[in-house]
Amino acid sequence: MTQAIPASSAPRLAIGTRGSPLALWQAYAVRDALAAAFGRAPDTISLEVIRTSGDQIQDRALSEAGGKGLFTKEIEEALLDGRIDLAVHSAKDVATVLPDGLHLAGYLPRADVRDALILAEGAGLSDLPSGARVGTASLRREAQLRRLRPDLQVGLLRGNVQTRLAKVRGGEFQGTLLALAGLTRLGLAHEASAILPLDHFLPAVGQGAVAIECRVADEATNAAIARIACRATGIALAAERAFLAALDGSCRTPIAGLATVEGDIVRLRGLVLSPDGRDAAEADESAPVADAARLGTESGVRLRGSAPARALGL
Incomplete structure (x- = not known):
């Protein structure tokens, strides 16, 4: 059990975040965990909501607008200029x-x-009839669905979780795909008609994980x-993330990856597909946990060498 540190010795912290309900x-969740670790009231850690380019662009896929960094750019600028101490x-x-x-x-776990x-x-x-319209903003989900x-029919559906659910309820789409983690965190897991098995739908790299970013030199x-x-x-x-980097991963290529840790071994399953899902290459490899990043890099390099050109957008 973590021993609480006296509040007087805890650093003053400001957290930067997007403003969606899930963000x-x-x-x-990060604020409350930090507060508990330092034995202080949660409201002593401040939150700054920062609107990102990705929030503002809703009329086209991220791959056409600059990639996934659009959801972090302005928050990272706030980190670099010292307005916030960490980003979630x-x-x-x-x-x-x-x-x-x-x-x-x-x-976070x-x-x-x-x-x-x-x-x-x-x-x-x-249960979806032939020709049914399914909405998603993810090339990975689209490719696996088409596979x-x-x-x-797969159409672009952007927006936060509530917006996407509303467009299905309103009949604009007959279905959509969302991360179960996000639905659960918002108390909306009951909206899921089905949970898709990992054998058929490998998740995005990082799906279900909450990342905390800060300045390298900020020791406190x-x-x-x-x-x-x-x-x-x-x-x-x-x-x-090493696997994704080795594949030159961005929002322009359908890539999925999932690593799991059992004892001292990490197992990595990876997948790269063509946008229509017809061509694919897969990897399934393991290594000691100390070599996790090397496993990701080497697995990505091997997969890049064996994947059909169409699956890499070449």
Whole structure:
């Protein structure tokens, strides 16, 4: 059990976050964990809501607008200029290359990594009629969906969780795919018509994990984050993010990856697909936890060498 540090010796902290309900849930979870670790009231740690480019762009896919860094750019600028001490992100939104001087200092314990299927009617993927319109903003989800149901129409659906659910309820789409972790954190797990098995729907790198970013040179904040960081999640994400980086991963290529830790071994499963899901290459490898990042890099390099050109957008 972590011993509380007297409040007088705890660093003053300001957390930067996006303003969506899910982003705020994550930021409050980090705030509350830090407060408990230091034996202080949660409201002594401040939150600053920062609107990002990704929040403002809703009319096109992120791949057309600059990639996943759009959800972190303005928050990272606030970190670099000292307006905030740490930033809280959905790990799957964090680019593989961070600005100089910043790093991911830790993660909260990971939640369920699976995708959930939300339908206007029905209880599973097979209940969607041929030609049904399914909405998603994820190339990974679109490719895996097309791989299983090439007869479906897939359209762009951006916005927060509540917006996407409303568009299914309103009939604009007959279904959508969302992270089960996000639904659960918002008290909306009951909206899931089905939970998609990992054998058919491997998640995005980082899915279900809450990442905490700070300045490399900020010793006090790094020490604070270390008190709440989950070791197993950190090992898994080291493998997954190295895998993504080796594949030159961005929002332009459908890539999935999941690492799990059992004892002293980390197992990494990876997948890269063509946008229509017809071509794919897969990896499934293990290594000692000390070699998690190397496992990710080497697995990504091997997969990049064996993947069909169409699966890499070449």
